[in-house]
Amino acid sequence: MTAGRPGPAAGPEGPDAHGAYGTDGAFVAAVDGLADPLNDPLPGGHTSPWFRSDTVPAAEPAAPSSYVDGYAAHQGPQQPQGAPNEWYDPAGYQRDWYGPQEPSAGMVAADPVSPMAQVSPVAPAEERAPAPAPDIQDFHAEPRTEVLARIPAEPDPEPEPEAALDPAPVPGGRAERRRAAKGRGRRRPGTAPEQQAAPAAAVPMSRVEARRAARAAKDSPAVIASRAVGEVFISLGVLMLLFVTYQLWWTNIRADQIAGKETNRIQDEWANGDRKPGVFAPGEGFAIMHIPKLDVVAPIAEGIDKEKVLDRGMIGHYGEGKLKTAMPSDKQGNFSVAGHRNTHGEPFRYINKLKPGDPIVVETRDAYYTYEMAQILPQTSPSNISVIEPIPVGSGFTKPGRYLTLTTCTPEFTSTYRLIVWGKMVDERPRSEGKPDALVG
Structure with missing residues (x-):
């Protein structure tokens, strides 16, 4: 029940003569004139804290007084005679159901002087309903079917195109669903271009245009020639690579196998x-050796033939024609041999690293002959065949003796010059x- 607000004294005597409200009985009449919104029944036996019906018998009119006149003037314009006595209080409904609420920035407070002060939300203009809500009294007075008939039906949503429908639900919150809805009109990665748009009809070409297109599609002679030259170069490059692999790798493997078998045969x-x-x-x-x-x-073989001796990984003895030299068993002479420095077993690959005094042993059927390295050219x-003479020129030897000469090609991988080692x-x-002792250690 809302308490009345004390008004000013109406009598000439003032508030001390007839109380705070002037005329005797004016307070009681003012209280009876106020209806309690919590106990005011609705038509049909319904009770609502925010609705008042004219079916409730009005209180007996109180004696006119200055307080009542002032209160009525404060309430504003009165409803016309015979109009339904309604009172709709959304703020009171919110307060009764959810408790006292703090007024927000969007709330506008009513006149604090009025006993019916209320706080109402101010909605934006775009959110306000364009049409007034139907009369609440009519909803209770009319049958349900008629009330439902009066409510305007919402228009059916337009069906989305078939291409925009997504058969699978989109997981996640509203943000994910919005992004998915925005992308439904786009072409999916798995969709073929033929399904997005129908191909344009091919325009038939004339016979002249067809011939020109055919000639343009053919490769020119320059392109064909460049391709042929490129293929030739590629083939030559592959062949050279295979040849280098054969020379540097396979010939050594093959020569080592042959030389090893020959050594075993000699020892047997x-x-x-x-x-x-x-x-x-x-x-x-x-x-x-x-x-x-x-x-x-x-192994050491007779002769310096390239195919029969040197290319098979063996060391060749100068023993034919003008290049004939002594044997290790001879009492005097120069035992001269030759061998490959690169490829085909390359037995003399590192003879340039020998130092004076390094031993070189020649093993024969009857004996071991040990030489010491003396000089290098x-x-x-x-x-220059003078390096294999009985007294080799440039070796530093001045008189006959039992000497050893090793000859090979230099620089490496070429045969331009000869490298000589004497012992x-x-x-x-x-x-x-x-x-x-040189072989035992």
Whole structure:
């Protein structure tokens, strides 16, 4: 129940003569004239805290007084005679159901002087309903079917195009669903271009245009020639790569296999006593050379033929024609041999690293002949045969003796010049006495 607001004294005597409200009984009449919104029943037996009906019998009119006249003037214009006595209080409804609420920025407070002060939300203009709400009294007075008939039906939403429908639900919140709805009109990655738009009809070309298009589609002679040249270069490059691989890798493997078999054969003959000392045929192995510092063990064959001796990984002895030299068993002479420095087993690959005093052992059927490295000639002409004479020129030897000469190509991977290494015999040991010290260590 809302308490009345004290008004000013109406009598000439003032508030002290007739109380705070002037005339006697004016307070009671003012209170009875106020209806309690919590107990005012609606038509049909309904009770609502925000509705008043004219079916409720009005209170008996009170005696006119200055208080009542002032209160009526404060309330504003009165409803016309016979109009339904309604009172709609949304703020009171919110307060009764949700408790006291703090007024927000969008709330406009009513006149604080009025006992019916209320706080109402001010909605934006675009959110306000364009049409007034139907009369609440009519909803209770009329049947339900008629009330529903009076409510305007919402128009059916327009069906979305079939391409925009997404058969799978979009997970996530509203933001994800909005983004998915925006992208429904776009072409999906898996959709073929033919499904998005129908291809335009092909315009038939004339015979002249068709010939021109055919000639334009053909490659010009320059393009064909450039392709042919490119294919030739690629083929030559592949062939050269295969050749280099063969020379640097496969020839060494093959030569090592052949040289190893020849070494085993020579050692088997010595062990069985099948071969007698004498003259050897070209390409026939008769000795084994050991260079401990270079970890070289290679068979020595008669002759310096490239295909029969040198390319098979063996060391060739100069023993034919004008290049004939002495054998290790001779009392005097220069035992001269040749070998590859690169490819085909390359037994003399690192003879340039030998130092004076390094041992070189020649093993034969009867004995071990040990030489010590004495001198090196880094480079000379291939036609300089004086380096293999009995007293080799440039070796530093001045008198006859038992010498050793090693010859090979230089620089590496070329045959422009010859590299010469000389040695002098320092020990001859029969096989019956065992291996020399250079091979034992």
